[in-house]
Amino acid sequence: MATMRMREALNEAxxxxxxxxxSVFLMGEDIAVFEGAFKVTQGLMDQFGERRxxxxxxxxxxxxxxxxxxxMAGLRPVVELMTVNFSLLAFDxxxxxxxxxxxxxxxxxxxxxxxxxxxxxxxxxxxxxxxSFEAMFLQIPGILVACPSTAADGKGLLxxxxxxxxxxxxxxxETLYGIRGEVPEDDHxxxxxxxxxxxxxxxxxxxxxxKMAHEAERAAETLxxxxxxxxxxxxxxxxxxxxxxxxxDSVRKTNRAVIVEEGWPHGxxxxxxxxxxxxxxxxxxxxxxxxVTGADVPMPYSKRLEQSAxxxxxxxxxxxxxxxxxxxx
Amino acid sequence: MPxxxxxxxxxxxxxxxxxxxxxxxxxYQRAKAGGFLHLAIGExxxxxxxxxxxxxxxxxxxxxxxxxxxxxxxxxxxxxxAELFGREDGTARGRGGSMHxxxxxxxxxxxxxxxxxxxxxxxxxALASDYKGTDEVTVCMFGDGASNTGNFGETMNLxxxxxxxxxxxxENNLYGMGTAxxxxxxxxxxxxxxxxxxxxxxxVDGQDVVAMRECVADHLEIARRDRRPTLVEAFTYRYRGHxxxxxxxxxxxxxxxxxxxxxxxxxxxxxxxxxxTIAEADLEAIREEVEAQVLDAVEFADAxxxxxxxxxxxxxxxxxxxxxxxxxxxxxxxxxxRGEREREAAEDxxxxxxxxxxxxxxxxxxxxxxxxxxxxxxxxxxxxxxxxADEEGGTDGGQAEESRQQGPGGLD
Ligand SMILES: Cc1ncc(C[n+]2csc(CCOP(=O)(O)OP(=O)(O)O)c2C)c(N)n1
Ligand SMILES: [Mg+2]
Numbered sequence: 151m152a153t154m155r156m157r158e159a160l161n162e163a164x165x166x167x168x169x170x171x172x173s174v175f176l177m178g179e180d181i182a183v184f185e186g187a188f189k190v191t192q193g194l195m196d197q198f199g200e201r202r203x204x205x206x207x208x209x210x211x212x213x214x215x216x217x218x219x220x221x222m223a224g225l226r227p228v229v230e231l232m233t234v235n236f237s238l239l240a241f242d243x244x245x246x247x248x249x250x251x252x253x254x255x256x257x258x259x260x261x262x263x264x265x266x267x268x269x270x271x272x273x274x275x276x277x278x279x280x281x282s283f284e285a286m287f288l289q290i291p292g293i294l295v296a297c298p299s300t301a302a303d304g305k306g307l308l309x310x311x312x313x314x315x316x317x318x319x320x321x322x323x324e325t326l327y328g329i330r331g332e333v334p335e336d337d338h339x340x341x342x343x344x345x346x347x348x349x350x351x352x353x354x355x356x357x358x359x360x361k362m363a364h365e366a367e368r369a370a371e372t373l374x375x376x377x378x379x380x381x382x383x384x385x386x387x388x389x390x391x392x393x394x395x396x397x398x399d400s401v402r403k404t405n406r407a408v409i410v411e412e413g414w415p416h417g418x419x420x421x422x423x424x425x426x427x428x429x430x431x432x433x434x435x436x437x438x439x440x441x442v443t444g445a446d447v448p449m450p451y452s453k454r455l456e457q458s459a460x461x462x463x464x465x466x467x468x469x470x471x472x473x474x475x476x477x478x479x
Numbered sequence: 480m481p482x483x484x485x486x487x488x489x490x491x492x493x494x495x496x497x498x499x500x501x502x503x504x505x506x507y508q509r510a511k512a513g514g515f516l517h518l519a520i521g522e523x524x525x526x527x528x529x530x531x532x533x534x535x536x537x538x539x540x541x542x543x544x545x546x547x548x549x550x551x552x553x554x555x556x557x558x559x560x561a562e563l564f565g566r567e568d569g570t571a572r573g574r575g576g577s578m579h580x581x582x583x584x585x586x587x588x589x590x591x592x593x594x595x596x597x598x599x600x601x602x603x604x605a606l607a608s609d610y611k612g613t614d615e616v617t618v619c620m621f622g623d624g625a626s627n628t629g630n631f632g633e634t635m636n637l638x639x640x641x642x643x644x645x646x647x648x649x650e651n652n653l654y655g656m657g658t659a660x661x662x663x664x665x666x667x668x669x670x671x672x673x674x675x676x677x678x679x680x681x682x683v684d685g686q687d688v689v690a691m692r693e694c695v696a697d698h699l700e701i702a703r704r705d706r707r708p709t710l711v712e713a714f715t716y717r718y719r720g721h722x723x724x725x726x727x728x729x730x731x732x733x734x735x736x737x738x739x740x741x742x743x744x745x746x747x748x749x750x751x752x753x754x755x756t757i758a759e760a761d762l763e764a765i766r767e768e769v770e771a772q773v774l775d776a777v778e779f780a781d782a783x784x785x786x787x788x789x790x791x792x793x794x795x796x797x798x799x800x801x802x803x804x805x806x807x808x809x810x811x812x813x814x815x816x817r818g819e820r821e822r823e824a825a826e827d828x829x830x831x832x833x834x835x836x837x838x839x840x841x842x843x844x845x846x847x848x849x850x851x852x853x854x855x856x857x858x859x860x861x862x863x864x865x866x867x868a869d870e871e872g873g874t875d876g877g878q879a880e881e882s883r884q885q886g887p888g889g890l891d
Contacts, residue, residue, distance in 0.1 A: 183729050184657030207627030207663045208594045208655055235593070239629070274513035274565070276576040278592030415809050446809035447795055450786075451576030452565035453513055453841035458788050464836040468829065 151334055157327040159301040160190045160266075163308035164228065166337070168198055171226060174312055175202040177213055178230030178266075187232045188268055188327050214240040214265060218248050218317075221263040226312055234269030234283050234321065248317040249292030264311045268322040270361060270412055271460050277448035280456070282413035284359060287319045288389045288422065294342060295389040297321040299363040301331035303387055306340030314342065323360040343391035347400070351380035354470050355400040357423060358410040359386060362442075362461060366410050369466035377467070379474055389419060397423070398431050405436040406473040410466055415443040440469035480689060483756050487765070489531055489688050490751065493523040493744045495769040496547035499556050500719075502773045503546060503563055503577075507723050511781070512563035514576045517544040521718035524743030525650055526551050528691020529618060529713075532699060538586045538604045538617040540597045543578035544650075544717075545590035548620065552587040554580070556772060557779040566783035572793075573786045594655075595628030597621060598647075602634050605643035609706070616702040618695075620648045624655020626672055627664055638708040639677025645708040646698045647678065650685065652717045657729040670712040678710050685713030686743040716741075788834050 154162070168174045175198075180187055182195040182205040195203040206213045210231055217227035231237050237244065248261050271280040287295045294316050298304040304322070311318040348363060349370050358366030363385035370381040382400050386393060401407050407427055409420035420441035427439055445459035481489065500518040507516045519526065522544075530551040533539065541548045546559050554570065562569030563577050570580050578592040588604060591597045601619030608615035625631060626649055638645050649669050653660050666672045670680035683694040691713060698709045716738040720727050727735075751757045796806055 180656045180658055183662070187656075205658050205662055208624045209627050209629065211629055239593075274576060276514060276579055276592065277574065278578065278596075279515075415807075443809070445791060446807040447792060450574045450791065451514060451571075451579070452573035452786050454785055454788070454838040455565075455573065455791055455841075457841035458791060458834050458838035460837065460840075462837050462840060465833055468833055 151332045153330055154301055154333050155327065156298070156301045156304045156322070156329050156331070157188060157190050157192075159305035159331075159333050160308055160322070161192055161194070162333070163305040163312070164191065164194060165197065167226075167228075167309055167312045168194070168202060171312075173224060174226045174228065175204065175220075176228050176230065177204045177206050177217060179206055179208055179213075179232055181205060181230050186230065188322075188324070190266075190322075190327070191230065210236050210239040211243050214243040214263075215247065217263045217265070218243055218251065218261055221248075221261045221317075222251065222259050226262050226264075228264045228266060228312060231265060231267040233275075233279050233324075234267045235279055235281055237265070237267050237283065237319075240265075244293065244317075244319070245290055249290050252316070253292055260315045261317045262315045263317045264308075264320055265318070266308075266320045266322060268324045268327070270323040270325060271444070271449050271456055272325045272361075274451055274453055274456055275449075276451035280449035282360075282411065282444060284321055284389060284411065285413050285418045285422070287321070288419060289417075292317065294318045294391065295321065296342065296387065297323075297360045297389065298387065299323070299326065299358075299360050299385050301329060302333045302338065303340055303346070303385075305333050306338045307342070307387060309337070309339045310342055313339075321360065325361055326364075329364075340387065342388045343393050344388075345384050345386045345393035345396040347382065347396065348385055349381065349383040351382035351404065353380045353404055354406040354408060354473055355382045355384060355397065355404045356408045356410060356466065356470065357384045357386065357397060357420075358466075359389070359419060360412065362410040362412055365461060365463050366466055369463040369470065372463060372467050373470055377471065379470060381470060392426075394426060394430070398427065401427055401431050402434045405434055406470075407435070408440045408442065408466065408469045408473060410442040410461055410469075412444045412460060415441060415446055418443055437473040437475075440472050442466050442469045480754065480756075481692065485531075486747075486751055486756050487761065489527055489692075490744070490747055490757070490762075491765050491768065492527045492531070492551055493688065493747070494765050495556065495772060496523045496526065496550055497744055498769045498773045499546060499550060499559070499776070502777060503560070504719070504723060506560070506563065506777060506780075512577065513565065514578070515543070516563070516577050516723040517542075517721065518719045518723075519544050519547045519717065521738065521743070522650060522652060522685065522715045523547060524688035524691055524747065525648075525685035525713040525715045528685075528688040529620070529648060529695045531688075532692050532696040533616075533618060536586065536613070536615045537699070538588050538601075538608070538615065539620070540588040540601050540604065540617065541590050541620040542594070542597065542622060542625070543590055543592045544622075545580050545587075545620075546577065548590070549580045549582050549585075549587045552582065552585040554582040554585055554587060556776040558582075560776040560780035561783045564780040564783065565785070566780060567786050568779070568783040572790070574794075595621065595625045595630035598625070598628070598630040598634040599637075601645055601647075602638050602641075602643055605638065605645045605708075606641065608644060609642075614644075614703050616644045616646060616699050618646045618648055618699075620650055622655060623649060623651040623653065623660050623669060624658070624663060625649075626669055627655075631673070632676060635673040635676040635678045635708070635710075642706045643708055644702040644706055646695065646702050647673070647680075647708060647710040648695070649710065649712050650715055651712050652715050654717075654721070654730070656721045657725070657727075659729065668712075670710060673710050678708050680710030680712055682712040682714060685715030686738075686741045686746060688743060688747050715743075788838050791834075
């Protein structure tokens with residue numbers, strides 16, 4: 151085990167996969183000389199050269215499309231988009247091409263492409279740089295969606311993403327790059343479709359992704375200390391494939407569920423999960439499923455407005471108490 | 480050369496922008512402004528040369544580096560500074576921040592955080608002017624890096640095809656973030672980059688305010704009279720990093736110093752003094768004037784209120800007709816958003832408390848004129864040490880401070 155930050159763990163995953171497989175290469179804006187807007191690609195140009203670590207022009211759709219083509223021809227490109235909001239410029243290549251190609255050509259060709267991008271609010275970057283689009287990506291058949299919340303998962307999931315033969319959207323959270331954690335040495339991989347139970351509990355199931363997995367753990371501590379409520383906290387780690395079984399098993403035990411995400415409420419990750427849970431475990435529910443989401447607005451710049459638009463442990467505690475009101479001590 | 484009064488005004492405007500930007504940088508270091516801060520220091524002649532020959536009825540649209548553009552269009556620096564502070568009196572009541580300045584009254588149609596996003600919008604502004612039969616012209620400013628976006632090629636073709644009255648103006652400061660132009664653009668003479676798409680161009684010295692004026696005036700005339708788009712490439716340089724946290728590993732100090740010898744303000748001031756248009760004393764007077772104006776802007780911004788939390792949903796939708804249905808499903812939504820459940824929720828004390836609890840991660844409300852008033856999570860006004868901010872793991876309220884550090888806040 152080594153302790154490192156999320157950005158170092160991601161860097162290590164890239165480095166190891168590039169050492170392991172010559173077909174892995176990186177493309178993105180300011181990732182080579184500048185070493186990445188968030189320094190995830192630090193040192194990689196020096197080690198692998200510009201053939202494999204490529205600075206690109208500001209041309210998101212074309213970078214992703216180039217990745218699609220290179221992947222179709224047998225390479226394993228890892229594209230970095232500087233912010234999830236810029237992925238919107240590449241939605242054509244992501245949805246109409248990367249996701250559709252394997253299916254519409256009947257499996258004759260694969261698109262083993264990884265598209266990394268940081269998202270989320272908290273840095274006052276305002277309405278064009280702060281969003282959470284997991285739900286939008288989750289909706290697209292043909293792509294996989296990974297969202298690591300710890301350094302270990304950052305490394306393990308990224309390695310799996312690179313080796314996977316499907317296009318993978320790899321969502322990072324801007325405020326988690328500095329988070330430290332223990333990361334197993336050597337070839338640490340985390341299977342897609344395996345949720346992590348961050349905390350065990352018997353009274354309520356809280357599902358949280360990315361930064362909200364951490365906020366859920368904080369809320370669970372408060373719930374235990376101040377309300378006598380033992381929450382089980384689950385981090386799905388990948389939204390597609392989804393480890394629904396772990397979530398359902400938990401809900402069957404706790405009979406209550408709260409889903410936390412930073413993204414918008416309409417058609418969100420929580421909306422989707424709530425539908426799945428009630429379809430499959432309705433008889434086990436003792437209370438309506440609660441969702442905690444980001445506010446239904448483009449992210450405002452002002453520090454206080456921005457923070458008021460993002461979920462915090464208080465919101466999670468409150469939502470949990472809604473599900474347990476009267477029924478628990 | 481422009482007449483004495485115009486010359487003095489050009490100089491004063493450039494000096495005002497320079498001083499404003501320096502102060503914005505300082506206020507950012509003091510954590511009064513957050514997010515990303517992109518300064519246009521070094522590019523003042525490009526900005527002022529352009530706006531000084533525009534008519535009031537003309538539109539201007541730019542990027543995320545446009546505090547100066549708004550000020551040059553006549554926006555009060557107080558309101559721009561208040562926007563950087565995220566306050567009620569900001570140009571967008573703290574919604575947009577530094578990257579998204581807007582002043583419709585002065586036809587400054589916005590700064591935009593998405594590189595290249597403003598190009599098609601410029602075409603639309605020009606289309607509207609044409610459609611309405613006016614002789615307004617749109618000036619669209621963007622960076623060398625933006626010339627690689629799909630929006631560039633697509634907009635050039637459309638503007639030429641439809642004979643739209645636009646002056647495209649590329650502020651070629653030789654870098655898109657940390658990528659030098661030769662590393663990001665196959666064609667580095669940007670004045671020719673749109674030629675094959677029907678938009679001819681001309682390169683001009685962006686450090687020379689008079690040359691800028693003359694060149695842009697010609698192109699405005701082509702757009703206004705001949706109804707065709709052209710491209711001006713202003714050759715300029717930014718003296719500061721791309722944003723406040725840029726360590727500038729991608730360029731030499733020598734190069735920066737060489738360009739500093741071509742400081743647009745100093746060059747012009749020297750020229751005016753040599754020609755006897757102004758005296759050294761005038762220069763000093765201008766300095767004092769802009770100093771006072773900028774300090775006043777800071778004081779004004781600092782005294783401006785924080786936006787109230789229940790304004791979170793303001794201006795998301797227009798509620799003219801009596802539409803039924805839910806516009807939002809968020810309990811923070813205040814009552815104009817219809818739907819009984821929402822109305823009830825808004826009145827619910829619990830919801831208010833939660834709203835306030837969330838906001839408190841961004842510090843306490845600052846009252847006009849009073850103290851630092853920082854929230855419990857924020858600790859101090861001073862920028863956090865990166866390592867320290869990083870140490871905290873970056874999921875608590877304090878991490879907002881990281882944005883001015885090179886690591887977690889990123890550099891774009
Ligand atoms: C679509 C998009 N991609 C990437 C970015 C990140 N980014 C912000 S500024 C910038 C460089 C732009 O350079 P240039 O157009 O030359 O303008 P300058 O900053 O030099 O004024 C980049 C890559 C962005 N804001 N939008
Ligand atoms: Mg540039």
